[in-house]
Amino acid sequence: MKALCWTGINKLTVENVDEPTILNPSDAIVKVTLSASCGSDLHLLGGYVPGMRAGDILGHEFMGEIVAVGSGVQQRQVGDRVVVCSFLSCGSCWYCLNDLTSLCDNTNPHPGLGEGLFGASTGGCFGYSQITGGFAGSHAEYIRVPHIDTGAFLIPDGVTDEQAVFASDAVPTGWMGADLGGVKPGDVVAVWGAGGVGQMAARAAMLLGAEKVIVIDRLPERLEQVRTVIGAETLDYSDGHVMAELRERTGGRGPDVAIEAVGMEAHSERPDYLYDKVKTALKLETDRPTAVREAIMAARKGGSVFVLGVFGGFVDKFPLGAVMNKGLTLRSGQQHGHRYIPMLLERIAAGEIETGHLATHVMPLAEAPRGYEMFKTKEDGCVRAVFRP
Amino acid sequence: MVNKTAAGIVAGGAVAAIAAVVIRRTAGGGQGSPGHGARWRVVTINLEAADVLPGGILPPPLAELEELIEVRTSPAPGGRGTELAARALPLPDASGDDLPGLIRRALRESKQLLETGELPTNEPQPEGHRPKTPAGLLVDAVTRRSPEEGVL
Ligand SMILES: NC(=O)c1ccc[n+]([C@@H]2O[C@H](COP(=O)([O-])OP(=O)(O)OC[C@H]3O[C@@H](n4cnc5c(N)ncnc54)[C@H](O)[C@@H]3O)[C@@H](O)[C@H]2O)c1
Ligand SMILES: [Zn+2]
Ligand SMILES: [Zn+2]
Numbered sequence: 001m002k003a004l005c006w007t008g009i010n011k012l013t014v015e016n017v018d019e020p021t022i023l024n025p026s027d028a029i030v031k032v033t034l035s036a037s038c039g040s041d042l043h044l045l046g047g048y049v050p051g052m053r054a055g056d057i058l059g060h061e062f063m064g065e066i067v068a069v070g071s072g073v074q075q076r077q078v079g080d081r082v083v084v085c086s087f088l089s090c091g092s093c094w095y096c097l098n099d100l101t102s103l104c105d106n107t108n109p110h111p112g113l114g115e116g117l118f119g120a121s122t123g124g125c126f127g128y129s130q131i132t133g134g135f136a137g138s139h140a141e142y143i144r145v146p147h148i149d150t151g152a153f154l155i156p157d158g159v160t161d162e163q164a165v166f167a168s169d170a171v172p173t174g175w176m177g178a179d180l181g182g183v184k185p186g187d188v189v190a191v192w193g194a195g196g197v198g199q200m201a202a203r204a205a206m207l208l209g210a211e212k213v214i215v216i217d218r219l220p221e222r223l224e225q226v227r228t229v230i231g232a233e234t235l236d237y238s239d240g241h242v243m244a245e246l247r248e249r250t251g252g253r254g255p256d257v258a259i260e261a262v263g264m265e266a267h268s269e270r271p272d273y274l275y276d277k278v279k280t281a282l283k284l285e286t287d288r289p290t291a292v293r294e295a296i297m298a299a300r301k302g303g304s305v306f307v308l309g310v311f312g313g314f315v316d317k318f319p320l321g322a323v324m325n326k327g328l329t330l331r332s333g334q335q336h337g338h339r340y341i342p343m344l345l346e347r348i349a350a351g352e353i354e355t356g357h358l359a360t361h362v363m364p365l366a367e368a369p370r371g372y373e374m375f376k377t378k379e380d381g382c383v384r385a386v387f388r389p
Numbered sequence: 390m391v392n393k394t395a396a397g398i399v400a401g402g403a404v405a406a407i408a409a410v411v412i413r414r415t416a417g418g419g420q421g422s423p424g425h426g427a428r429w430r431v432v433t434i435n436l437e438a439a440d441v442l443p444g445g446i447l448p449p450p451l452a453e454l455e456e457l458i459e460v461r462t463s464p465a466p467g468g469r470g471t472e473l474a475a476r477a478l479p480l481p482d483a484s485g486d487d488l489p490g491l492i493r494r495a496l497r498e499s500k501q502l503l504e505t506g507e508l509p510t511n512e513p514q515p516e517g518h519r520p521k522t523p524a525g526l527l528v529d530a531v532t533r534r535s536p537e538e539g540v541l
Contacts, residue, residue, distance in 0.1 A: 017515040023512075053532075110536070136511065
């Protein structure tokens with residue numbers, strides 16, 4: 001079958017590979033209908049996330065049809081049209097039973113890697129480096145899905161493929177940022193980043209009762225989507241007045257909840273951006289936390305900051321003094337999609353969450369290297385390139 | 390500091406960083422460091438003790454090391470199940486294999502089998518061409534060893 005492989009830093013190739021087989025009783029094979037690019041892939045592509053191996057198949061946000069199931073599968077069956085959570089959950093460890101599914105103890109075959117880097121390992125994730133288990137990703141005709149009973153969700157009739165695919169990753173990630181960030185009715189929420197994740201976080205904050213939601217980015221077509229599709233306010237950071245503008249729009253307080261949806265390759269006009277660029281180039285720092293610093297400085301006293309953007313290692317000039325003196329709550333995490341996806345699919349079906357507009361460029365899998373180039377450079381208003389194997 | 394070490398191993402940073410960190414962090418628990426080899430290594434299993442060691446019998450991955458280790462269980466706080474611990478017996482001749490590594494792997498596999506009935510794996514699975522570059526071989530080696538490594 002055809003699959004999109006990472007072959008080196010900023011190098012992708014469509015290769016002919018073997019088809020997956022069932023290896024464990026909980027497994028299923030899913031024929032992929034749509035598989036989307038995600039901002040996280042850009043960190044992998046650029047070599048920022050350790051543990052990539054040439055030949056790794058990328059892709060973790062996908063939907064399709066179950067074509068085979070293992071002997072232990074009970075809830076799902078051949079023919080089911082499903083969206084699959086990007087992270088794997090065993091459904092029976094303490095973390096899975098406590099709704100912290102991306103921290104699953106039993107789905108990562110390479111636990112020593114995460115333990116060495118982070119002190120503990122995350123659960124498994126599709127197409128996301130050896131650190132999350134080295135599972136072959138979804139930019140392929142077929143994918144093996146372990147623990148299909150917990151990880152695959154039936155797509156309601158009336159929800160299109162283009163809408164459903166984002167319930168795998170972008171929608172639950174955004175929802176988690178607003179939910180675990182503690183958004184309450186009446187809150188003012190600021191979201192850094194107007195990609196798929198930031199847009200979904202903004203929509204979630206609105207649905208959780210926020211009175212004002214402000215999304216910060218500089219790409220006009222994304223800010224336009226935020227205003228017209230999501231229905232939130234926007235703030236263009238390229239004029240360099242984010243802090244002053246946020247103060248003005250929040251009665252001098254700052255946002256109650258600041259959600260960072262940018263990640264380790266943040267861009268900025270500020271001087272600290274140049275500092276991080278030089279330090280990461282010299283390998284003295286691994287990640288650029290520009291938007292995290294800004295979110296911490298902007299948040300109101302006693303407010304909370306949720307870091308949805310992916311970070312892989314160590315950052316400099318972290319404003320710990322602001323966290324401490326302003327009494328902030330700082331939370332983060334890979335997405336715990338399993339707790340949210342059924343509810344989110346219902347909301348998508350009911351028209352409460354719009355997602356289809358994120359699929360700005362749908363193309364055959366053969367064109368995926370070009371799709372990633374567009375997504376990386378945000379060419380032609382690309383928000384997410386989506387592949388049809 | 391971490392990345393300086395890494396840069397010395399292979400140009401290209403990220404790949405090497407992982408190896409450097411994993412190897413360095415786990416070195417302290419290895420066979421060669423006096424005192425550490427005999428440390429208790431523990432996993433928490435979300436089951437009652439009676440289901441972890443039914444009739445006092447060790448789960449199969451630990452049973453294979455029976456002659457070389459001692460094992461104990463205790464209830465985990467907050468209703469989190471059972472803490473299953475193992476450590477090397479102070480035998481004169483237990484050298485050769487990396488016993489702490491084998492204990493880590495056996496504890497993890499025991500937990501995985503007891504909680505889910507299977508071991509997480511992805512071999513064999515589809516993959517693209519895997520060139521035998523130094524960086525690639527390093528990732529392969531670290532990945533292969535990872536069930537025996539870590540902070541457990
Ligand atoms: N926590 C999780 O489980 C999870 C899941 C999915 C994605 N992510 C992460 O979320 C982040 C966003 O993902 P995405 O798919 O939306 O990515 P994306 O690349 O489409 O969007 C990122 C956006 O951030 C903007 N940006 C860059 N610097 C900025 C700054 N200083 N201030 C404000 N905006 C800035 C960019 O212009 C871009 O629009 C990534 O880091 C990704 O890895 C995390
Ligand atoms: Zn993602
Ligand atoms: Zn689990």
